[in-house]
Amino acid sequence: MNEKIKKFKNTTTAFWTDRTKSQKRIFIGTMIIIVLLITAILLFAFHSKFVPLYNNLSVQEAGQIKAELDTRGVPYELQENGTTILVPDEQVDSLLVDLAGQGIPNSGNIDYSFFSENASWGVTENEFNVMKLDAMQTELANLMKGIDGINDAQVMINMPEEAVFVNDTQQNASASIVLNTKPGYQFQEGQINGLYHMVSKAVPNLPIENIAITNQYFESFEPGNTTGNVQDTYTYQQQVKQDIEQDIQKRLQQMLGAMVGLENVIVSVTSDIDFTQENRTEEIVDPVDLENMEGLPVSIETIQETYTGDGAAAAGNVGTSDQDTAGYQGTDEEDNGEYEMVKETINNEFNRIRKNIVESPYKVRDLGIQVAVNAVKNENGSEVEYLTQQEEATVEEGMNSIMNSIITTSIDREYVENIEPEEKVSIVFQEFTGKQTASSATTPVIPAWVYIVGGIVLLAIIILVIKLLRNRKAEEVEEEIDSEEPINVPNIPEKEESESMVRKRQLEKVAKEKPEDFAKLLRSWIGED
Secondary structure (H helix, E strand, O other): OHHHHHHHHHHHHHHHHHOOHHHHHHHHHHHHHHHHHHHHHHHHHHOOOEEEEEOOOOHHHHHHHHHHHHHHOOOOEEEOOOOEEEEEHHHHHHHHHHHHHOOOOOOOOOOOHHHHHOOOOOOOHHHHHHHHHHHHHHHHHHHHHOOOOEEEEEEEEEOOOOOOOOOOOOOOOEEEEEEEEOOOOOOOHHHHHHHHHHHHHHOOOOOHHHEEEEEOOOOEEOOOOOOOHHHHHHHHHHHHHHHHHHHHHHHHHHHHHHHHOHHHEEEEEEEEEEOOOOEEEEEEEEOOEOOOOEOEEEEEEEEEEEEEEEOOOOOOOOOOOOOOOOOOOOOOOOOEEEEEEEEEEEEEEOEEEEEEEEOOOOEEEEEEEEEEEEOEEEEEOOEEEEOOHHHHHHHHHHHHHHHHHHHHHHOOHHHHOOOOHHHHEEEEEEOOOOOOOOOOOOOOOOOHHHHHHHHHHHHHHHHHHHHHHHHHHHHHHHHHHHHOOOOOOOOOOOOOOOHHHHHHHHHHHHHHHOHHHHHHHHHHHHHHO
8 A cells, every 4th residue: 555655656756847847837827726616616606695685674673673583593684774684595585474474574653454453442542543643644654655756754643632612613634744755856746746635635634735745855845846837827827817808808899899890999908816725614503593593402301390388488598698599589497488490401403514615716806998999980081070979978888888797797706896897997989090800801802804814824834835845855856866877778679680780780879979989990991991
């Protein structure tokens, strides 16, 4: 055994000695890399991945979960200032189920399910009211957490004490809400209004003006208090004011125009609108019998006592001292007498009326009407006939009657009692230099012969254009034909010609095409002869 070990050692030493320095460095580096890889693989294989178990926890909830994980020996990590707890990935599902079964995390708040789970006869009225208020606050906070842009919500509601007597005024509730919103999230006007309406409808006797909503940065959310709302409100109010004025102006223009003609009257209307809105609750107690101011008897109790005997002349001491009973005749105790007492108790029921009144979004507070009437009655050339004073008075009386009726019916009855309609109307008779009519201006009528002449001229122009286009096209075709090179087509003999005829035709062709060559040929023939 020793010899094998010694032999292996010698072999290894010889192998290492025969290696160069570079080979030794490569070998050592390779071994180090292999060891590091094995170590990393082992670490990743046995290292647990931590994932969030709960997010956005309160300090109380985080403490409960931490104590339970310490008891079970489960490793965990805390992040985001203790509001997030991370546990190994393979244990997160089982921990969620186990902790939920134990009621962890428990924020300390109760909801409406608490009453069905813990109903008992030993709860006093005050304890029940406190638990009911806490449950209402928790339910409202849970509703708001489900809205986009809200991470958490805290709600505090102040409920007034119930009225003991009928004539006591019922107090309204109030609510303060703090929202933990997502950073950078911009709430729209409709979302803010929705929050206010949700809280107002969930809590009895809670008007919107008694609700205060802020976020974690102390920024207040008011209903309708968003960017551009002032401009929207102004636009809405101006539109309502303009619509009212235009409607009254249109009706007056039609009625007054029927009297003197649309072209002879101009109407202008100005209005004062009250846009104050009011929501109020009235609780009225009225007697059933208004004439006698009595209620409806619900129960009647009558007690009668009579007594005859010694010392019964009166149910009291003699005289009018401190111990005497007022209203009874004092007599001596030894005298004989009698007394009678009748006592009647009646419980009456009255009419109790509760009214939730929502005022209209606007009221017409005041109206002003200005009317201009054309004083010219007829125009015949240079002669102008004006309205007489009697005619003006008649027209003015009729117009006043119409406009007074419109003013009294258009202005809200809260303000109309303090208004004199005659003071709100102004009628002016004046000659119109430029007539204005309610209808659109009439367009000048073009005679029919103008259309006929125009059609003939247009037809002539079309014909000339067509002819010019055709002539131009024909000239282009001729130019193309002239520019083409002539094509030599060989003559096709109709009959078989003799040799002399062929030569004759050739000579004629040469004489036509090349007269100079033909002349030289003739000279040569003559010289030979």
